Amino acid sequence: MNKKALRALLRERRALIAPESHGFTRPTGQGRRAPGLSQHQVDQLLHRTLGTYHRLESGSYPNPPTVLLRDVALLFDLDEQEWVSLCRYALLQDPPGPLHQSSGKEIPGFWQDALDSMTHMAYVSDASWDLIAYNNAFARLFPDLRVPANTMRWMLLEPQGRELLIDWHNAWAPWVLPQLRAALATRPNDETLLQIEKEVLADPETAATYETGATLIHADGHERPIRHATKGPGWVSICAAQPMTAPGSRLFILVFRPGYQRPVHQRQLLRAPAPIIDGPDH
Numbered sequence: 001m002n003k004k005a006l007r008a009l010l011r012e013r014r015a016l017i018a019p020e021s022h023g024f025t026r027p028t029g030q031g032r033r034a035p036g037l038s039q040h041q042v043d044q045l046l047h048r049t050l051g052t053y054h055r056l057e058s059g060s061y062p063n064p065p066t067v068l069l070r071d072v073a074l075l076f077d078l079d080e081q082e083w084v085s086l087c088r089y090a091l092l093q094d095p096p097g098p099l100h101q102s103s104g105k106e107i108p109g110f111w112q113d114a115l116d117s118m119t120h121m122a123y124v125s126d127a128s129w130d131l132i133a134y135n136n137a138f139a140r141l142f143p144d145l146r147v148p149a150n151t152m153r154w155m156l157l158e159p160q161g162r163e164l165l166i167d168w169h170n171a172w173a174p175w176v177l178p179q180l181r182a183a184l185a186t187r188p189n190d191e192t193l194l195q196i197e198k199e200v201l202a203d204p205e206t207a208a209t210y211e212t213g214a215t216l217i218h219a220d221g222h223e224r225p226i227r228h229a230t231k232g233p234g235w236v237s238i239c240a241a242q243p244m245t246a247p248g249s250r251l252f253i254l255v256f257r258p259g260y261q262r263p264v265h266q267r268q269l270l271r272a273p274a275p276i277i278d279g280p281d282h
Helices: 003-014 039-046 052-058 066-075 080-091 110-116 151-156 159-164 168-186 191-202 204-210
Strands: 121-125 131-134 223-228 232-241 250-258
Touching (some): 003 052, 003 080, 039 052, 052 066, 066 080, 110 121, 121 151, 151 168, 151 191, 159 223, 168 191, 168 223
Antiparallel strands (some): 121 250, 223 232, 232 250
């Protein structure tokens, strides 16, 4: 637990909540004049035993339950980045899932400018794997420039996906199906993902692999064969990242190399150069 950072975050956010907005009145005579909700009022609003919130804010509540942290985060109207910070400060770990089920569904508009500036194929999908934004290089991957509405469904279930994704049964399906399971683990009520899962379980070509229960969080660093609509067969190296403001969304950059031979020279790892330390004779 990072007590100092936890206390600072909670005090700052608590001070922004007007007691009047929750039916409390401020004292007019002698009494508390600090801005925001009192710690006692937080306990009342969260239906917790008196002193519970004080223990949390003061850092004297070891391993507080996630449900308490979530209730505090919702009361204080934290955003997703603040929610991550709260869990890291209180538990020294990332949260088990997003604070709001609506998160991961939208990104700032300047992401389109960022995608357009890239020469490689690039796109952003939301937490349900619906396509949010993409560049022209990505559109040219598909015949007639018709990009799929949902990349997960396209990769797993649509005939065009199984055709363009070379060696689909071995090089794609076993790696993509676990990502569907991992996505549902953090968003078990996502209607789009649940519908895709239903279709996957109804398809003999995907059901058996999916039911093995393997999990894969992302495809970052993978290389897979693909058939480009205009450039022909080749391999894509997959670079995956997440926009910080939209947990569950993904930025994918696909580096395409034509030819049937798998590229092997790209597997080296990049590291920051070691610092140069001057010795006594320098």
